[in-house]
Amino acid sequence: MKITEDIIYVGVNDHNIDLFEGQYAVPNGMAYNSYIILDEKIAVMDTVDTKFTHQWLDNLEESLQGRKPDYLIIHHMEPDHSANIINFMKVYPETVIVANAKTFSMLENFFSTSFEGKKMVVKNGETLSLGKHQLTFTFAPMVHWPEVMVTYDSIDQVLFSADAFGKFGALDFEEEWECEARRYYFGVIGKYGMQVQALLKSISKFEIKMICPLHGPVLKENLPHYLGLYDTWSSYQAESEGVMIAYTSVYGHTKKAVELLAEKLRTNGCPKVVICDLARTDFAEAVEDAFKYNKLILGTTTYNADIFPFMKQFIEHLVERNYQNRTIGFIENGSWAPRAAIVMKEMLASCKNMTWIDTVVSIMSAMKVENTKQIDEMAKELCIEYEDASIGKVKSGDLSALFKIGYGLYVVTCNDGKKDNGLIVNTVSQVTNSPNRIAVTINKESYSYHMIRQSGKLNINCLSTEAPFSIFENFGFQSGRNINKFTDISFYRSGNGLAVLSHYINALISLKVEQYVDLDTHGMFICSITELKSVSEKETMTYTYYQNHVKPAVQTEVKKGFVCKICGFIYEGDELPEDFICPICKHGVADFEPLDKK
Numbered sequence: 001m002k003i004t005e006d007i008i009y010v011g012v013n014d015h016n017i018d019l020f021e022g023q024y025a026v027p028n029g030m031a032y033n034s035y036i037i038l039d040e041k042i043a044v045m046d047t048v049d050t051k052f053t054h055q056w057l058d059n060l061e062e063s064l065q066g067r068k069p070d071y072l073i074i075h076h077m078e079p080d081h082s083a084n085i086i087n088f089m090k091v092y093p094e095t096v097i098v099a100n101a102k103t104f105s106m107l108e109n110f111f112s113t114s115f116e117g118k119k120m121v122v123k124n125g126e127t128l129s130l131g132k133h134q135l136t137f138t139f140a141p142m143v144h145w146p147e148v149m150v151t152y153d154s155i156d157q158v159l160f161s162a163d164a165f166g167k168f169g170a171l172d173f174e175e176e177w178e179c180e181a182r183r184y185y186f187g188v189i190g191k192y193g194m195q196v197q198a199l200l201k202s203i204s205k206f207e208i209k210m211i212c213p214l215h216g217p218v219l220k221e222n223l224p225h226y227l228g229l230y231d232t233w234s235s236y237q238a239e240s241e242g243v244m245i246a247y248t249s250v251y252g253h254t255k256k257a258v259e260l261l262a263e264k265l266r267t268n269g270c271p272k273v274v275i276c277d278l279a280r281t282d283f284a285e286a287v288e289d290a291f292k293y294n295k296l297i298l299g300t301t302t303y304n305a306d307i308f309p310f311m312k313q314f315i316e317h318l319v320e321r322n323y324q325n326r327t328i329g330f331i332e333n334g335s336w337a338p339r340a341a342i343v344m345k346e347m348l349a350s351c352k353n354m355t356w357i358d359t360v361v362s363i364m365s366a367m368k369v370e371n372t373k374q375i376d377e378m379a380k381e382l383c384i385e386y387e388d389a390s391i392g393k394v395k396s397g398d399l400s401a402l403f404k405i406g407y408g409l410y411v412v413t414c415n416d417g418k419k420d421n422g423l424i425v426n427t428v429s430q431v432t433n434s435p436n437r438i439a440v441t442i443n444k445e446s447y448s449y450h451m452i453r454q455s456g457k458l459n460i461n462c463l464s465t466e467a468p469f470s471i472f473e474n475f476g477f478q479s480g481r482n483i484n485k486f487t488d489i490s491f492y493r494s495g496n497g498l499a500v501l502s503h504y505i506n507a508l509i510s511l512k513v514e515q516y517v518d519l520d521t522h523g524m525f526i527c528s529i530t531e532l533k534s535v536s537e538k539e540t541m542t543y544t545y546y547q548n549h550v551k552p553a554v555q556t557e558v559k560k561g562f563v564c565k566i567c568g569f570i571y572e573g574d575e576l577p578e579d580f581i582c583p584i585c586k587h588g589v590a591d592f593e594p595l596d597k598k
Contacts, residue, residue, distance in 0.1 A: 003035065003158070003210070003212065003218055004156045004158065004210075005156075006037055006038045006039060006132075006133065006155075006156065007035055007036070007037050007038075007153075007156060007158060007212075008035065008036045008038065008063045009033065009034075009035055009218070010034045010035065010036055010044075010056065010059035010060055010063050011031055011032055011033035011034045011035070011048060011056075011059075011171075012031070012032050012034075012048050012049075012052040012055050012056055012059070013029055013030075013031050013170035013171055013172055014029050014030045014031070014032065014049065014051065014052070014170065015029040015170055016029075016051075017029060017030050020168060021188070023187075023284075024168065024183070024184075024187050024188075024284050025282050025284070026168045026169065028168070028169040028170060028173040028175065028180075029169060029170030029173060030080075030168065030169070030170060030215065031169070031170050031171045031215055031216060031217075032048035032049045032052065032080055032081065032214070032215070033046070033048075033212065033213060033214050033215060033216075034046050034047060034048050034056060034059075034081075035160065035212055036060070036063050036064070036069070037130060037133055037135075037153065038063075038067075039130035039131040039132050039133045040130060040131025040132070041070040041071065041129075041130045041131055042064070042067060042068070042069045042070050042071070042130070043069070043070065043071040043072075043073055043098075043128075043130055043133075043135070044060065044069045044071065044072045044073070044088070044095075045073050045075070045151070045160050045212075046073070046074060046075055046076070046081045046082070046214060047072075047081060047082060047083065047084035047085055047087075047088055048080070048081065048083070048084060049079070049080045049081075049083055049084075050079065050083035050084065052084075053083075053084050053087050056084060057084075057087065057088070057091060060088075068092055068094065068095075069092050069095050070095065070096065070130075071095065071096050071097075071098045071120070071128070071130075072085070072088060072089075072092075072095050072096070072097050072098065073098045073099070073135075073151060073160075074097065074098070074099040074103050074107075075148065075149055075150060075151065075160060075162040075214065076145060076147070076148050076162045076163055076214060077103055077106040077107070077110065077145060077147055078145060078163070079110075081214050082107075082110065085097070085107070085111065086111050086113075089115070089118070093118075095118070096118055096119065096120050097115050097118055097119045097120065098119075098120045098122060098128065099119070099120075099121070099122070099147075099149075100121065100122055100123070100124075100137070100139060100147060100149055101121055102141075102146055102147035103147040103149075104119060104121060105147075106147055122137045122149075123137075124137065124138065124139040124149075125137070125138065132155055133153050133154075133155045133156070134153070134154045134155060135151050135152070135153055135154075136151065136152045136154065136206075137149050137150075137151055138150050138151075138152065138199075138202050138203060140162060140164065140195070140198075140199040140202070141195060142192045142195040143162065143163065143164055143189060143192055143195050143196055143199050144163060144188055144189045144191075144192050144195075148162050148163070149162070150162055150164070150199070150203065152203070152206045152208075154206075156209070156210070157206070157207050157208055157209040157210065158208075158209070158210045158211075158212055159203060159206065159208045159210070159211050159212065160212045161211050161212065161213045161214075162213070162214055163188065163189065163213065163214050163215065164189070164196065164199060164213065164230070165181070165211050165213045165216070165219060165226060165230065166181070166184055166188075166213040166214055166215030166216045167180045167181035167184045167213075167215060167216035167217075168180040168181075168183060168184050168215070168216075169216065171216075171217055174450075176450075176453070177216070177217065177219075177226075178229065178518070179288075180216075181216065181229075182229075182233070182239075182288050182291075182292065183284050183285060183287075183288045184215070184216075185230075185233050186233070186284075186287050186288050186291050186321060187284045187287065187288075190233070190287075190291070190321040190322070191320060191321050191322060192234075193233070193234040193235060193236055193322060194234075196230060196233075196234035197231075197234050197235060200227065200230060200231055200234065208223060209223070210223075211223065211226065221455075221456035221513065222456060222513055222514070222515065222516050224514075224515060225515065225516045233291070236291075236322060236323070236324045236325050237325060238291075238292070238293060238294030238325070238326065239291075239292045239293075239518075240271075240272060240292055240293055240294070240518070240520065241271045241272065241293070241294055242270065242271055242272030242273065242274065242292075242293040242294065242295065243265055243270055243272070243273050243274070243293060243295040243296070243297060243382055244274045244275075244276065244289045244290055244292075244293045244295070244296050244297070245258050245261060245262060245273070245274070245275050245276065245296075245297040245299065246276045246278055246286060246290065246296065246297070246298055246299070246311070246314060247275070247276070247277060247278065247297075247298070247299035247300060247311075247331070248277070248278050248279055248299075248300045248301065248308040248310045248311050249277070249299075249301070249333075250301055250308070253333060253363060253365065253366045253367055254299050254300065254301060254331060254333045254363065255277070256367055257299065257331050257333075257361055257363060257367055257371060257375060258275060258297075258299050258331065259275070260367075260372065260375050261297065261331070261361075261375050261378060261379060262275055264375055264376060264378075264379035265379050265382060265383060266578060267379075268379050268380065268382075268383035268386065269383055269386035270382065270383050270386060271386065271520065272293065272520055274289050274293065276289060278310040278311060278313075278314050279310050283313070283314065283317060286314060286317075287314075287317050287318065287321065290318055290323065291321075291323070294325075294326060294327065295326065295327040295328075295329075295382055296326055296327070296328050296329075297328075297329045297330070297331060297357075297378075297382075298311065298315070298328070298329075298330055298331070298344050299330070299331030299332070299333075299361075300331075300332065300333070300340050300344070301332070301333045301334065301340060302332065302333065302334035302337060302338050302339050302340045302343075303340075305337075305339070306343055307340045307343045307344060308340075311340075311344070312347070315344060315347045315348060316347070318348070318351075319347065319348065319350060319351060322351075322352075323348070323351050324351050324352040324353050324354065325352070325353045325354075326351075326353075326354060326355070327354075327355040327356075327357065327382070328345075328348065328354055328355070328356055328357065329356070329357030329359065329360070329378055329381070329382065330344055330345065330357070330360050330361070331360075331361040331363070332344075332360065332361070332362050332363065333363040333364075333365070334362075334363075334364065334365075335364065335365045338362050338363065338364065341360045341362065357378060357381050357382065358381060359374055359377040359378040359381055360374070361374040361375055361378060362374070407426040407427075407542060407543035407544075408426065408428065408462065408463075408540050408541065408542055408543070409424060409425075409426050409463050409467075409472075409541045409542070409543060409546055410424070410425050410426070410428050410460050410461060410462055410463060411423070411424060411461040411463060411471070411475050411501060411505070412424075412425050412428075412440065412442070412448060412452075412458050412459065412460060412461070413458065413459040413461060413491075413498050413499040413500070413501075414448050414451045414452050414455060414457070414458045414459070414498060415451065415455060415497065415498055415499070416450075416451040416454050416455055417454075417455070419480070419484065420484075420485070420486050420491075420498070420499045421447060421448050421451055421480035421485060422448065422461075422475045422480070422485055422486070422499065423442070423446055423447075423448040423475055423476065423480070424472055424475045424476035425440065425441070425442060426543055427439075427440065427441035427442075428440050428460055431526065435528065436528065436529050437514070437526055437527065437528060438460070438509065438511055438526075438527045438528075438529060439524055439525070439526055439527070440458065440460070440511070440524070440525045440527060441519065441522050441523070441524045441525075442522060442523060442525070443521060443522050443581075443586040443587075444521060444522060444523055445521075445581065445586050446479075446586060447479050447480045447481040448480065449523060451480075452513065452525060453516075453523070456512060456513040457496050457498065457510075457511065457512050457513065457530075458498065458510075458511050458513070458525070458527070459494055459496070459498045459499065459500060459508060459509070459510050459511070460507075460508070460509040460510075460511065461500060461501045461505045461508060462505055462506050462507040462508070462509070462535075462540060463504060463505055463506075463540070463541040464504055464505060464506040464536060464538035464539060464540060464541055465538060465539045465540070465541050465545055465549075466503075466504050466538055467504040467505075467541050467550070468504070468550070469550050469551065469552060471501075471504055472546070472550070472551070472567070474488075474489065476566075476567060477567055486499060489501065490502035490503060494508060494510050494531055494533075495510065495530065495531050496510050496512075496530055496531065498510065505535050505536075506534070506535050506536045506537070506538045506539075506540060507532075507533065507534050507535055508531065508532070508533040508535060509529060509531070509532055509533075510529070510530045510531035510532075511525075511527035511528065511529060511530065512527055512528050512529075512530050513525045513526070513527050514526055514527060514528050521581075521588070547565065551568065552568070560572065560573065560574055560595070561573060561594075561595045562576045562592040562593065562594055562595065563592065563593060563594075563595055564582045564587060564591055564592055565591050565592065565593055566582065566587045566591050567582065567587075569582050569583065570595065571592065576589055576592055577589075580592075
């Protein structure tokens with residue numbers, strides 16, 4: 001696989017592994033990455049796990065096309081990257097190994113040889129010329145081993161980042177980067193935030209256009225997003241507003257308290273509530289969520305004058321990884337002497353910058369009236385800053401006021417290199433004019449969202465009042481993963497290669513993603529403009545025009561239920577769940593109204 005004209009990927013995918021490092025579940029496998037830089041002199045960047053010796057050597061041989069490598073550059077000595085150094089040197093004995101002094105001491109420990117006469121010991125900041133390509137070595141001790149270094153290629157502006165910016169999962173499995181990268185970071189590297197901060201500072205002097213890690217995909221688009229996440233993670237700041245509730249429950253009473261608290265938090269406007277049963281959850285996932293959100297509630301039973309083992313292990317995981325800068329509260333249970341809250345707080349005593357919730361929910365065996373009151377107080381403490389924007393207050397107002405905003409309606413088109421796709425959106429806005437930046441917000445459930453995250457480009461087809469309802473049915477009521485939305489649509493292509501509707505639009509705006517903002521259920525793409533074209537003088541299709549003149553009236557005999565004001569989907573039932581998402585157009589409860597209003 002070509003990374004650039006001169007850089008080739010020669011790594012392997014491991015689909016047989018069940019536990020990475022013997023502890024982290026990897027249901028989607030792992031990638032062990034290795035790269036070649038082809039120049040006057042050839043550099044091979046790291047080897048792979050011992051299980052893939054011959055596959056990797058075959059990849060090398062095919063990519064070298066009869067040439068011999070001059071250098072083997074070692075960034076990290078963990079065996080999943082270094083195990084084949086001896087096998088490589090047997091095949092290519094004239095190669096010089098390039099590494100730092102700590103790496104060479106580890107090489108002798110692993111392989112009982114010092115590679116005398118075949119080694120180049122480099123220092124921090126030193127360079128190596130391959131001809132056209134100039135490599136700079138930057139030491140990154142304890143990210144996450146002491147010998148780690150990274151390499152910057154100033155010609156292609158590529159950073160070979162060792163284990164930094166890596167993730168779980170094989171490269172031939174499609175998934176979002178953030179979740180498995182976050183789980184990987186806090187599981188494997190999370191303890192060493194200070195060292196990661198030092199690395200980020202060291203590489204800030206480089207103009208980086210691409211990051212090539214030893215695990216996970218090559219990062220080519222929207223690098224400020226990935227660098228920003230690493231800065232947030234390594235400085236131990238919360239990534240998102242929300243409350244994680246981690247608990248253990250023996251007979252269900254603690255669980256009942258947790259579920260009641262979650263309900264109260266949502267009612268009081270908490271933007272995100274995550275519940276984790278520690279007895280039934282992958283600990284790496286639980287640790288990931290604890291670091292992701294800014295508030296944590298721990299609920300458990302007193303057990304042998306201590307706390308329940310799963311909770312004890314979870315807190316140990318947090319403390320080991322320097323958990324800090326969070327708001328913490330406790331729910332305890334005990335049939336005769338509850339003291340779990342005291343034990344949990346003592347375990348977290350070494351954590352820095354912690355804010356403790358005043359209210360402790362203390363249950364004697366089973367929930368009672370006073371516990372309900374305690375949960376009410378705890379929810380209020382946790383949600384005090386959300387009060388003005390609470391869900392309850394929004395519901396007490398007239399949500400129809402939001403529809404006075406002059407929404408336009410658009411077809412966003414995209415392509416992931418395999419197929420065209422498109423969807424209806426009403427969330428496009430110009431956010432700055434110097435430079436010109438357009439914000440487009442898309443639901444994460446949409447297939448187009450996934451495609452745009454991959455490609456980093458999209459087209460905005462501005463619909464005119466001529467657009468018939470069939471356009472909304474085609475692009476808004478079905479998924480492009482299952483069908484080809486352009487089968488019966490006339491279109492041409494703009495300069496970025498994406499589809500443009502031949503009819504029913506009055507303007508085209510082609511965009512390139514420059515920044516990404518995670519909005520929980522949605523993602524906001526901040527984009528620069530690559531092409532602008534006015535197509536007609538017809539009026540823009542507004543949300544109001546669509547509601548009044550395009551969308552057919554709802555015809556139903558259902559007496560109880562709620563109808564989506566966007567697409568007409570009907571939810572049958574007396575109550576609409578607060579977290580309900582329309583299965584057709586992906587809009588939330590704010591865009592539903594009772595059927596009896598129709």
